Amino acid sequence: MRMATLMFASMVAGLLFVSTAWAADxxxxxxxxxxxxxxxxxxxxxxxxxxxxxxxxxxxxxxxxxxxxxxxxxxxxxxxxxxxxxxxxxxxxxxxxxxxxxxxxxxxxxxxxxxxxxxxxxxxxxxxxxxxWYGSGIAVRRGNPLKIHAWPDFAGRTVGTLRGSINHQLLSQRKDLKDLKLYTSNEAEFADLIAGRLDVAMEDDIKISAFLKQHPTAAMQMVTDYKPLPQEYGYAxxxxxxxxxxxxxxxxxxxxxxxxxxxxxxxxxxxxxxxxxxxxxxxxx
The missing domain is CATH 3.40.190.10 (Periplasmic binding protein-like II)
Structure with a gap:
């Protein structure tokens, strides 16, 4: 038992040495x-x-x-x-x-x-x-006046997302949206949301967080209780x-x-x- 313990400790030490050496190289x-x-x-x-x-x-x-x-x-x-x-x-x-x-x-x-x-x-x-790993999030105007919290709440709303993204593919399959607006940049998308030309912006959650961190006074917020569909998240x-x-x-x-x-x-x-x-x-x- 003692020999097995010593061998395991030696193996762990060796792995730690290899990891440290690689990180330094x-x-x-x-x-x-x-x-x-x-x-x-x-x-x-x-x-x-x-x-x-x-x-x-x-x-x-x-x-x-x-x-x-x-x-x-x-x-x-x-x-x-x-x-x-x-x-x-x-x-x-x-x-x-x-x-x-x-x-x-x-x-x-x-x-x-x-x-x-x-x-x-x-x-x-x-x-x-x-x-x-990352997944989708949604942003709405500050205070969430339209009470949008989940995928079904998009019905009858104007939704924006990045052209060519996975969200574009998913949203384009819906027939119950008032309008789907496509953008070539997140900045333009979020600007339209703040201006009231969108009801909801659907983007990677990290993009929304980064924008709000850079623009803390922007009249928009992330919907923190939104749970993405399985198709909306995965490995980058x-x-x-x-x-x-x-x-x-x-x-x-x-x-x-x-x-x-x-x-x-x-x-x-x-x-x-x-x-x-x-x-x-x-x-x-």
Missing amino acids: DAAINGVRFDGGDGSYKRAVDSGITFVIAADPPSTFQDNRTNSFDGADVRIFREIAKRLGITKVTWNIVPFDAMIPTLLSGRADVIVDNLHETETRLRVVAFTSPAY RYTLRKSDVDLNDAVSRALDEIRADGTLGAIISQFGYSDRNLWYFPVKN
Whole structure:
């Protein structure tokens, strides 16, 4: 029994040493090959890579003061590129619903803005391993004068969401809305809500929280008792062409590494997430 205890303690100490050593080492992943045959990873290392994002804070955005790109997903991919030894990186920003066409046309190699993995999207693109968990929330005018708390309460209301998002897909299936308004940026969407041109805005809960934190006097609020449908939440993932298997393997491996060593958790915590968002959990309706 004592010998087993000592062996277990030795194993834990070894794992802790490995974790600490990896976290301290900011070099590329050594001794690992991603050469299944399509050459996509090698091309990224040799010739560079193009990441495409949308104006989608706090995940991805362009800082108006510096014109630099930032956000949780941007910082995650800066770390991924570094660990994979990809030194030539180009960034491109397009409307949210233009990201997949940009990828498929060859003008970008990876969609860095997180996307929900759906059957429709899987027909045309491939997804990486999971990054972090998140779900939908809803925002209404301050005081919630229309008493909107749940999915059925949208009936007869004007609802807004981001064009091309999972919420767009879900809301477009409803025939009982007064109107569905689509936006290319959350700022325009929330501005319409505040102005009374929307009854409810449906977005990722973290986007609503971030906007309210930056604009504490805005005449809108998050509906804290809203419980998203199962289709509205899940893991954030990133998107590549189906043919770029080597590159997907490399990105997914690096993503798994930074989830495991705490780097990803440290990044997302700067944008309002917590370690709770690292692991999937069901929402009970």
